[in-house]
Amino acid sequence: MPGGAAAQPAIGGGPDLLPRQPKSVEDTGLERSLIVELIAKDMSIAGKTHLSGLTGALRLPINVLREALDFMVKEQLAEVAWRGASDVDVQYRLTAAGKQRAAVCLERCAYVGPAPVTLEAYRAMAERQRQRQRVGAADVAAVFDDDDFDPGVLEQIGAAMHSGRSLFLYGPPGGGKSTLAGKLGALLPGMVALPHAVLVGQEIIALYDPALHLPPAPPYALQARQAQERRSGDARWTLCQRPVLRVGAELCPEMLALRHDGYSGSYQAPLHLKANHGMLVIDDLGRQRIAANELLQRYMQPLDAGLDQLTLRGGHKFSVPFDVLLVFATNLAPQSLLDASFLRRLGYKIHVGPLGARGYAALFRRQCRAASLACDDAVVRHLLERLHGASGRPLLASYPHELLGRVADFAGCAGLAPSLTVAALEQAWNSMFAACDMPAPGLAGDLCETIQ
Known part of the structure; x- marks a missing residue:
């Protein structure tokens, strides 16, 4: 029966x-x-449209399209404009009645594109694709091999990813939370099939976004290409990497719900639905136009139940599988941001703070190599002992890249090739921080924000 035949694809x-x-x-x-x-x-x-063009546009096979087109010809909505030697070499065009029908349809809903799949088909496929992989220490080591995070932090990351529970990263600005969060997606192996659109009742919800849903990466790319080219699969679905969506202070309440597009007459899926079977990273928690407690309240029930409830404009409610690894990152104090009850319900709370001296020095040297700058031990000692040591400024992961960029800026302005000397390093250092931002003995906190 239509609407139910695809319940178990x-x-x-x-x-x-x-x-x-x-x-x-x-x-x-x-x-x-x-x-x-x-x-x-x-x-x-x-x-005037060739049958093969309709196949590509609607992602439906020729047999299905021909069945529908035969009906349209019979009802005088379309006619054969040209026929070649084979039965698939056919062009069609709309009749006057067909053009009138199309205008009415476009007025109601201007969506033009791949045919949607049913809600039942989406639910069934989503259950098949739930994340069940288990991350091990070797996986974490491979992803963060070029980073200098504290081993204890990486152990916690491994345990959190192994559990599949949510992560809450907190610590000072510049500590590397965003870098860490950005690489977590590499711990989600494999690929998933996503539909271009889903039909709920008579409403179309656009889901697939090529800017967010990327083609499978090696070693899965060949397998994906072979599957798509085999033509035995439903072309309304496309294979992609497990999605990793990232949003910061721009997150607003409207992005957490279905959004009706008044122009197209269709709906856009909320962020977490587009991130299904992957990861949603919410950076700068506490800087959004929605309170942190309210944001977490929105996701607690779906996290617990594995289902999310969405609502169409007319009030019709329906549920979809919720299979998203949520990652929150903030530089605000957790206790000032969230109620104790919310903190308890978050899976893993991981502090990402300053680096140790050895890790910071290794990061600085690696950034020098990336910038093609020679770096001797005297410069590194001066950075650690004189600049950081004298000022009391913590060894944050964001500093090396910023310092070396400023060394290049000063040299370029002077018409010189960049050279990493103690003098050049001090010049870059002094340009990074406002005087009122320098830590001073006896003060409870900074007088103004750090310039990152």
């Missing part, structure tokens, strides 16, 4: 990669009228 194109290609309109789980509507809207924009 068969798998094609390799084990558990793509649902099988539908062989008829009924197999798609969609009403024939919706497919006719999508064809009419596409043809009204493109004009």
